Amino acid sequence: MQLYNKMSAKERAAMLEEAGEDRLTLSFYQYAHIGNPELFRNHLFVAWNALEVLGRIYVAHEGINAQLSVPAHHFEAFKDFLDGIYFLKDVRLNIAVEHDLKSFLKLKVKVRKKIVADGLNDATFDVTNKGVHVDALRFNELLEDPNTVCVDMRNHYESEIGHFKGAVTPDVDTFRDSLPIIENDLQEHKEDKNLLMYCTGGIRCEKASAYYKHKGFKNVFQLEGGIIEYARQVEQKKLDNKFMGKNFVFDHRRSERISDDIISQCHQCGAPCDTHINCANEACHLLFIQCDACAEKMQHCCSEECLEVIQLPYEEQKKLRSGLKNSNKIFKKGRSEKLKYKQ
Numbered sequence: 398m399q400l401y402n403k404m405s406a407k408e409r410a411a412m413l414e415e416a417g418e419d420r421l422t423l424s425f426y427q428y429a430h431i432g433n434p435e436l437f438r439n440h441l442f443v444a445w446n447a448l449e450v451l452g453r454i455y456v457a458h459e460g461i462n463a464q465l466s467v468p469a470h471h472f473e474a475f476k477d478f479l480d481g482i483y484f485l486k487d488v489r490l491n492i493a494v495e496h497d498l499k500s501f502l503k504l505k506v507k508v509r510k511k512i513v514a515d516g517l518n519d520a521t522f523d524v525t526n527k528g529v530h531v532d533a534l535r536f537n538e539l540l541e542d543p544n545t546v547c548v549d550m551r552n553h554y555e556s557e558i559g560h561f562k563g564a565v566t567p568d569v570d571t572f573r574d575s576l577p578i579i580e581n582d583l584q585e586h587k588e589d590k591n592l593l594m595y596c597t598g599g600i601r602c603e604k605a606s607a608y609y610k611h612k613g614f615k616n617v618f619q620l621e622g623g624i625i626e627y628a629r630q631v632e633q634k635k636l637d638n639k640f641m642g643k644n645f646v647f648d649h650r651r652s653e654r655i656s657d658d659i660i661s662q663c664h665q666c667g668a669p670c671d672t673h674i675n676c677a678n679e680a681c682h683l684l685f686i687q688c689d690a691c692a693e694k695m696q697h698c699c700s701e702e703c704l705e706v707i708q709l710p711y712e713e714q715k716k717l718r719s720g721l722k723n724s725n726k727i728f729k730k731g732r733s734e735k736l737k738y739k740q
């Protein structure tokens with residue numbers, strides 16, 4: 398029985414290119430009590446591998462968080478499989494605004510301690526006791542209410558390229574960082590303000606809504622389905638779009654456009670830009686915003702130092718990024734003193 402990938406990302410990309418079949422990029426999550434996450438993980442991998450599903454899936458005792466690419470011709474079979482699992486029957490599937498044949502190149506199903514790392518160690522905190530879900534229309538109404546505080550539950554590099562008008566966008570690197578900051582800032586308004594939250598697909602603000610209810614907040618609301626579902630409803634129902642810019646996504650696309658607004662700038666020259674890339678120097682891999690002109694000039698690198706590195710022979714580059722000492726320099730999200738125009 399195959400329980401892990403046997404094909405490299407490069408091989409998979411070539412196969413997808415050759416097949417040329419339509420694929421759907423989607424995501425879903427569900428908080429639930431899973432007794433044996435490892436067994437459940439294996440069950441998912443066997444079934445989804447047979448359906449040629451690719452993606453990144455986390456399973457924990459508290460539930461499942463999945464971001465997937467599904468062959469269009471297997472979608473109904475995929476949905477039937479989900480409906481056969483009692484806590485996933487009719488689960489909301491967030492279909493991407495923009496699709497990409499190669500949004501995911503491997504099927505990775507991993508068991509984690511939690512599906513959303515929150516840094517909390519509180520046995521009395523019930524993640525299923527969530528806040529009130531609101532659709533796009535109700536979200537817009539609450540957003541216009543002067544008694545509402547709208548909070549972006551995402552990280553700084555996500556909100557930088559797109560967010561709702563008037564939203565509080567904490568300058569944080571992780572979800573766990575935002576929880577105490579928001580609680581402290583709104584300490585005096587636990588009973589008299591509407592706390593309205595949103596994130597990419599709903600999973601982070603759902604956990605946050607349960608956390609803030611646990612902490613005594615009385616009027617807690619969250620955008621059901623997150624920005625992804627909001628964009629779909631705005632288009633379908635011809636609603637006023639209150640979101641400005643792009644929605645950051647965690648696959649090879651990196652983002653999908655929700656409005657024509659460009660609210661961020663190239664981190665190297667300051668020109669209007671909202672295109673994220675990873676530094677071409679694999680020993681750096683910094684995520685940052687780079688315009689086309691700087692991409693050509695810097696060969697997709699974040700600094701002159703990295704530009705010099707990528708000119709070296711491959712084996713020398715490999716040596717530079719080996720060893721534990723480099724682990725804290727890799728995969729940083731837009732935090733570098735070399736980025737002159739980082740907001």
